Amino acid sequence: MNTSIAPAVEVPIKDYRASIRFWHWANALLISLQLMTILFQKVIVKSKSAVTELQSSGKDVSVPQARELAHIISERIWAWHIYFGWALVALWVMRLGLQLTGPSELRFSARLLEILRRYRLAPPADKSKAGKILFAKATYALFYLFITIMVATGLILIYEDVSWLKGIHHLAEETHNVTMFLIIGFIVIHVVGVVWAEISEDHGLISRMVGGEKKGVA
Numbered sequence: 162m163n164t165s166i167a168p169a170v171e172v173p174i175k176d177y178r179a180s181i182r183f184w185h186w187a188n189a190l191l192i193s194l195q196l197m198t199i200l201f202q203k204v205i206v207k208s209k210s211a212v213t214e215l216q217s218s219g220k221d222v223s224v225p226q227a228r229e230l231a232h233i234i235s236e237r238i239w240a241w242h243i244y245f246g247w248a249l250v251a252l253w254v255m256r257l258g259l260q261l262t263g264p265s266e267l268r269f270s271a272r273l274l275e276i277l278r279r280y281r282l283a284p285p286a287d288k289s290k291a292g293k294i295l296f297a298k299a300t301y302a303l304f305y306l307f308i309t310i311m312v313a314t315g316l317i318l319i320y321e322d323v324s325w326l327k328g329i330h331h332l333a334e335e336t337h338n339v340t341m342f343l344i345i346g347f348i349v350i351h352v353v354g355v356v357w358a359e360i361s362e363d364h365g366l367i368s369r370m371v372g373g374e375k376k377g378v379a
């Protein structure tokens with residue numbers, strides 16, 4: 162007979178239902194696409210420096226023409242950045258909706274509090290495992306903060322012509338830039354952590370995040 166006593170209210174700390182999985186992979190895709198637009202804009206195409214190269218190569222193209230072409234290419238890349246940006250705004254709104262109206266399994270705050278409670282109550286032998294779970298959850302909390310900053314500052318950059326936003330435009334731009342590096346840092350830690358968990362103790366974690374939890378499987 163199992164004599165262990167379950168807590169009065171067991172809040173699940175993981176959830177693989179379709180809405181969360183969709184949100185996760187759509188975000189992963191869109192953030193990758195956003196990073197690619199920046200890679201093209203700032204590293205691969207780098208249209209501004211291409212104008213200088215063209216000038217020094219002595220080709221029969223006038224500087225204003227070259228500048229105009231560089232501007233068109235740069236604007237096209239930014240246009241895609243803004244389309245993907247709007248899609249990220251939509252996902253952010255969807256996540257907020259799940260957080261505010263969804264059941265506790267879908268509410269990040271409920272799961273975070275539950276993990277914190279389990280960490281506090283864990284006996285010394287289980288403290289390290291509970292600590293790792295808490296660390297992973299804390300990085301997700303930071304990710305939600307970063308994506309919120311990205312969406313808010315991105316919107317400020319889109320509406321740069323609105324007079325009351327002009328005063329914070331530069332701050333928004335700098336914050337948008339810096340937060341990109343924080344998101345890249347999160348992605349590295351997240352991917353390494355997930356692969357490590359999959360290999361060491363949580364086999365099937367990645368396939369559950371893709372295909373959901375199979376009924377009847379613990």
Ligand code: HEM
Binds near residue numbers: 196311337341344
């Ligand atoms: C994680 C996703 C994102 C990344 C990595 C990212 C990265 C960047 C970076 C590095 C810049 C250049 C800033 C500069 O030149 O100083 C930029 C500009 C911009 N971003 Fe994002 N961004 C993301 C999400 C968003 C979102 C969600 C929106 C819209 C809601 C957005 C809208 C913009 C706009 C309007 C600009 C300025 C474009 C221009 O100069 O014409 N971004 N982004």
